[in-house]
Amino acid sequence: MREFIPLSTRFIDLPAGFEMKRGGVLHGARIAYEVFGQLNAARDNVILILTGLSPDAHAATHADDPTPGWWDDMLGPGKPIDTHRWHVICVNSLGSCKGSTGPASVDPNTGEPYRLEFPELSIEDIADAAVFAVRTLGFERLACVIGASMGGMSALALLARHPDLARSHINISGAVHSLPFSIAIRSLQREAIRFDPDWNQGQYCEEHYPQRGMVTARKLGVITYRSALEWNTRFGRACMDSDRRLDEEPFGPEFEVESYLECHAHRFFRSFDPNSYLYLSRCIDWFDLGESCGSNADEALSRLRIEKALVIGVQTDILFPLQQQRQIADGLRAGGADAQFLSLESPEGHDAFLVDTGRFGPPVASFLSALQPA
Amino acid sequence: MREFIPLSTRFIDLPAGFEMKRGGVLHGARIAYEVFGQLNAARDNVILILTGLSPDAHAATHADDPTPGWWDDMLGPGKPIDTHRWHVICVNSLGSCKGSTGPASVDPNTGEPYRLEFPELSIEDIADAAVFAVRTLGFERLACVIGASMGGMSALALLARHPDLARSHINISGAVHSLPFSIAIRSLQREAIRFDPDWNQGQYCEEHYPQRGMVTARKLGVITYRSALEWNTRFGRACMDSDRRLDEEPFGPEFEVESYLECHAHRFFRSFDPNSYLYLSRCIDWFDLGESCGSNADEALSRLRIEKALVIGVQTDILFPLQQQRQIADGLRAGGADAQFLSLESPEGHDAFLVDTGRFGPPVASFLSALQPA
Numbered sequence: 001m002r003e004f005i006p007l008s009t010r011f012i013d014l015p016a017g018f019e020m021k022r023g024g025v026l027h028g029a030r031i032a033y034e035v036f037g038q039l040n041a042a043r044d045n046v047i048l049i050l051t052g053l054s055p056d057a058h059a060a061t062h063a064d065d066p067t068p069g070w071w072d073d074m075l076g077p078g079k080p081i082d083t084h085r086w087h088v089i090c091v092n093s094l095g096s097c098k099g100s101t102g103p104a105s106v107d108p109n110t111g112e113p114y115r116l117e118f119p120e121l122s123i124e125d126i127a128d129a130a131v132f133a134v135r136t137l138g139f140e141r142l143a144c145v146i147g148a149s150m151g152g153m154s155a156l157a158l159l160a161r162h163p164d165l166a167r168s169h170i171n172i173s174g175a176v177h178s179l180p181f182s183i184a185i186r187s188l189q190r191e192a193i194r195f196d197p198d199w200n201q202g203q204y205c206e207e208h209y210p211q212r213g214m215v216t217a218r219k220l221g222v223i224t225y226r227s228a229l230e231w232n233t234r235f236g237r238a239c240m241d242s243d244r245r246l247d248e249e250p251f252g253p254e255f256e257v258e259s260y261l262e263c264h265a266h267r268f269f270r271s272f273d274p275n276s277y278l279y280l281s282r283c284i285d286w287f288d289l290g291e292s293c294g295s296n297a298d299e300a301l302s303r304l305r306i307e308k309a310l311v312i313g314v315q316t317d318i319l320f321p322l323q324q325q326r327q328i329a330d331g332l333r334a335g336g337a338d339a340q341f342l343s344l345e346s347p348e349g350h351d352a353f354l355v356d357t358g359r360f361g362p363p364v365a366s367f368l369s370a371l372q373p374a
Numbered sequence: 375m376r377e378f379i380p381l382s383t384r385f386i387d388l389p390a391g392f393e394m395k396r397g398g399v400l401h402g403a404r405i406a407y408e409v410f411g412q413l414n415a416a417r418d419n420v421i422l423i424l425t426g427l428s429p430d431a432h433a434a435t436h437a438d439d440p441t442p443g444w445w446d447d448m449l450g451p452g453k454p455i456d457t458h459r460w461h462v463i464c465v466n467s468l469g470s471c472k473g474s475t476g477p478a479s480v481d482p483n484t485g486e487p488y489r490l491e492f493p494e495l496s497i498e499d500i501a502d503a504a505v506f507a508v509r510t511l512g513f514e515r516l517a518c519v520i521g522a523s524m525g526g527m528s529a530l531a532l533l534a535r536h537p538d539l540a541r542s543h544i545n546i547s548g549a550v551h552s553l554p555f556s557i558a559i560r561s562l563q564r565e566a567i568r569f570d571p572d573w574n575q576g577q578y579c580e581e582h583y584p585q586r587g588m589v590t591a592r593k594l595g596v597i598t599y600r601s602a603l604e605w606n607t608r609f610g611r612a613c614m615d616s617d618r619r620l621d622e623e624p625f626g627p628e629f630e631v632e633s634y635l636e637c638h639a640h641r642f643f644r645s646f647d648p649n650s651y652l653y654l655s656r657c658i659d660w661f662d663l664g665e666s667c668g669s670n671a672d673e674a675l676s677r678l679r680i681e682k683a684l685v686i687g688v689q690t691d692i693l694f695p696l697q698q699q700r701q702i703a704d705g706l707r708a709g710g711a712d713a714q715f716l717s718l719e720s721p722e723g724h725d726a727f728l729v730d731t732g733r734f735g736p737p738v739a740s741f742l743s744a745l746q747p748a
Contacts, residue, residue: 228555
């Protein structure tokens, strides 16, 4: 059981007895975060970033941690989210294994890692914990909350549950709920881990680690994060050089695309807690903004009290397809927000916001530069 | 090791020493087939059907076997492929476990099933074996060869290698080769089987059957055979009734779409030989019409000697995407064939030809009714 915490991460303790949506209670829990850029004297230049399933709080290179961040092209001095102007807080999700309390953390009641004794996690809990962190830092009003992928769901939950916190919102490749295709994919990912004998009902150890299940889950993730279009250009039908085909097992990898998946999966499988993966994956399936607000999704969106929004989707995204971002923009607009919907042609699929920053940068920069301080 | 052979299936012995493309040789092999409709006096009303990965030769209900066939809505008296007019032969692919010789068949040299000793299988071998069967039945000229999915590849290989056999061609959701997205999916499916300890390098037994691997492979198949669009309407976010949630394991299925996948996979996993699945899956990845003809795919298509063709694709197909059927039609037309390309709006994805026969029936019927006998 390991947690994976970047150097420059800071922590905020959640209150004792932090109540979770589905009935659990956490004691001694904490939220990991990093900050980028200076707070101004009026304390009105604060932006909150909520992340997807796997990233940590180290969104960008930092004076205390010069290692690359996961959003370096988007966040920093002179970047689209410009730290010359904005004071940016990136929060690691509750339930993750990257610093915030999750299934890999030690349960103070037992002195052992929670594993499957961690309470049922929901997107709403992730939002509430992030809001507690922001308020503890002394901020009652954010200029903008930015959420991508699962973070787009967390941001909508935040806006619904804490209506006066954020003045504007950027939603990137997010959704009000999961659709059955993406539920089916995540269900298979979870099965790959659950049915790996080394997972051992969550009681895995380092020596018998559910490597096979994690590799399969990650490969399936990478397949659905990217797009067929990108891979046609990038790999086509290229085969691996024979000297790289070390795996001489029958029916083993032969094509470059198979080697690419293998590399990605092997970079990932030891850097994420399998139990945390299961909790986060399931909460994406469970989330339903409409249900969360006791209405339907469109009505819930129309009740969110923000002034301005930018909603970006990618035409090749098969996991959070474009109509889901259009729905968010339409719903926000129906509630009176000045909501802009942007459909990007990027071939990079759901992951485009991480890699195709040439397309994402300008609209985000333009939205933020037109934003007045909160 | 079991084979799964429909009642009305007939057999043709392949010649002793049947040579395969990648160097193997089969002895005592056979091809399973079924026939539908009467041969006319001129013997010029023969249609050949080549199938996808999993179907047997029992394409339709038959006097000798009244159980439903896999293409009953398309094939029969008065159906789009009208057995009042046509004498239809459906061939089970070489390498399958549904009657034709494959990895589950007994190797006459050893008296034991081939398992992984079965020679490397290619789409070209499937085509050659089907042609041998057709010629043995006494036919040197077919009115039409119809191939869907993998069968669309087999049909193109047949046309390239046996240029005077068929006068026309219907290609449904086929391709000149596999693209990296579908290779990646099939690679994961094969891994699910290969890494199931019960597969045991192909030496599995009935008591220790690679159920887990086969279930995962099939679920991944079903996810990519259908479309997100269909599932949004069909399942939405509906949850299973609590009394149907027998599986109380942590992170077990909760949504209807998960239950649907479970049912499909459990219907399949015992009815297909895992080794045969691996051989057929790999030969789909390997096939490349251009390479097979010593040229590129477009040139190879333009050299196919047929008079008329109908090429049908489905807009929601993510496994054999629409541009691949357009490519076939364009290539055939460049070679002088009267080739019609049809892009169907069906929400049913790659499987549409099996289920959305309301859309597929009319164009196929219309194409065949305009066809002169061979």
